[in-house]
Amino acid sequence: MAPINLKQSPNSAAKSVASSTEARILVRETLRVTANLASPPLDSLPPTTSPAAPHATNLPILDNHFLDSTSRLICCEEIDGRRWNYVADIQPSGKLKNASIRALCLQTPQAPIDEMMSFIRSYVVPEGFPDSVTPSYVPYMTWRALKHFFGGAMGVFTTQTLLNSVGVARNKATPGAIAINWILKDGAGRVGKMLFARQGKKFDYDLKQLRFAGDLLMELGAGVELATAAAPHLFLPLACAANVAKNVSAVTSTSTRTPIYKAFAKGENIGDVTAKGECVGNIADLLGTGLSIMISKRNPSLVTTFGLLSCGYIFSSYQEVRSVVLHTLNRARFNVAVETFLKTGRVPSLQKGNMNERILSFPWLKENPIVLGPRFKDAFQDAGSFLAIEPLFDREKYLVTYNQTKGKVYALLKDQAKSDDIIKAAFHAHVLLHFIRSSSGAQNSNQKQVDAFSSSVPTTTNLEAEIAASCKMVSNSYEIFKSKASEQGWVMAESLLNPGKARLCHR
Template sequence: MQGLMSFVRSYVVPEGFPDSVIPSYVPYMTWRALKHFFGGAMGVFTTQTLLNSVGVSRNTAAPGAVAINWILKDGAGRVGKMLFARQGKKFDYDLKQLRFAGDLLMELGAGVELATAAVPHLFLPLACAANVAKNVAAVTSTSTRTPIYKAFAKGENIGDVTAKGECVGNIADLLGTGLSIMISKRNPSLITTFGLLSCGYVLSSYQEVKSVVLHTLNRARFSVAVDAFLKTGRVPSLQEGNLNENVFRFPWLKEGPVVLGPRFKDAFQEPNVYLAIEPFFEKERYVVTYNPTKGKVYALFKDQAKSDDILKAAFHAQVLLHFMHLSFDSQHLSQKEKTGGYLNFKPTAKDLEACIVESCKMVSTSYGIFKSKAAEQGWMMSEAHLNPGRARLIK
């Protein structure tokens, strides 16, 4: 028995486990295995449905037509994969968000494949759409895999961690496929079975990305860290910061409440607003402001801004946002205005100037403290993971 366990361990865990990886490796691989289990199970049903839709099981479709449909379907998927690859660095700084979004796209693609059973005459457009979604999901999975495994490796064992991780996924996939084959022989309800497996897949995917502990501060984790610092005076640990990160905020939908490196016209309604606040940032290589028409805080960088200036500007933007929230909450606004959120909050020029002055005072005394406490907790601060825009103020 001990020999069998040793053999199994050689395939599913890195050498020196558990000392060779960080603690969060186990929950991540557990949820990853479950996700592959449900994914493998669903693959049987979706493939079966696709083949039925083109008439393979009923011998009503010519072999040539089936081949052409399959080639077009796969070709559309490859085009989608190439187009999505343009996301580039987003795979680095919004890793969890994109990984989870990719898994949701995988489920969407599987659902569209099943829909071909209801409308087999629309097989080609539906199968093409499904394959685009699934290939985009594949790009996301491939692009985020190495950074995640790198986060688990304690030493120079990234290759070992990756190999064993993929082995766990393949084993779970095979087990899920086997279970699905046994279930399919009983002709269960397709919709019910898919629904249950899909729920298991999405839940496992969510728990999988939530279990990853990254050391870098992207925008989501940076916001969590600064917000906690402003409220409690302490920077959250790596586990706390990652746990509280919002993985549902997908990068391509819309910008958050803080915009880094925007164009001048997006940040300022009128040039005189810039002229009024610019003196407060005379010694800085950035300018931070609030645009009431968009309800966002903007951090603009001067052309000589360096890495630390960008980090400081991002910190200052979060501090200003904090003061704007306090100002918003202190106003006696009607319920209708509060329902509309910060977009309905129109501070006067005097109010905005007061918030900026207060934020400048706090940043001057607390930015160094924040950096020090973040380093103590193990956070790695880099402007690259904050994805600042390229626009710069040139004097």
């Protein structure tokens, strides 16, 4: 039986296609409405985020993410630990409205105390704290704030005393005379600042020592200013001397500020660290000034107040510079590192080496028994002693000897000496000093007792033997010392040993 062919008319086929299209549209609309009804409204979204929530890096538009029938999620964002959703309004036609993006925070608002702490942190600590700074930043800034607190408190009393001494409070002087005296006082301070600025590189060599010495000068200047109350007729000379001392202190503080902040910075955030550090100092200064104003209304004893504030200022200053951890080796830190190595065979860590550095050893005091880069005439008394030890240093860029008359070890540098040669010469000088002390029985390593050390002078023959023995020890131990120092984090490529300018030339 032949198959029956059912032929449809064109109108019937068109109706079938139209009904099929309408059915698909109906199903799609039904699914969309059902999804919108099933999704929670925007206000009922949970305030907390889950690990699966999109991060700020998922920036592409989420085409099918509808929050409700009128809103659509565009993207998510995170800033300072808080997450935000950006949504846009939908027109009835399904298109996004122009300029309709809104930001919705997914976290509950912070408590007022938390908002205040976040505001304060933005002013007093660098961004990324504590990961953006070294661990020594916190103790340094703590002592710095305390020092500025005492300094601000003392400034009220010194200013009040100066004004009384010059005659402002009692109308004992004409305004013109008062202005002239004040201008002369400030002018003398600026002259002192310019003269002291020529110290230059010493601010790098002996940073901590000069910083603490500058703070001592600041207190000395404050004491001289208070002395004008006892001798108002000597206002101008006393005020000028005080201002010179305080301006010299200001030069020291300004010149040593950047190297200290650089030691705290991790990466290229030295500007941020400096700005926040100065902000902390200013806040503490204002607090101290406010407290001092309240105290001054009760007319306290100037001597007692000055004594208490000075003790707090000097103690805070000492702890401030002592808490700084530097990676470079100056004279004081090099002495600690080498002496520890010669006694124990180990190099101290950065923290320990900086903590044991002598802060009260001022650079201008000639008390160090080791002289680096001296003049030839200071090291040798006669030509025979030089010719006897010169062959021992043919392969070196330096020469080490001991002056029996002055009781000091001298490390003379040759004109080809580089940074590593200077460090090696200083190391050799310490080794020779250690040998001489051991052979003479002087076990006390305190470098202040130079007279006791020089009382037992080795003979010329023994001295040559000691120098020869020191050469052998240095050749075996110097590289070991450098390696262990580098392992502890000390920078050995450059040094701040501040050698003299004299160099030995070829004959």
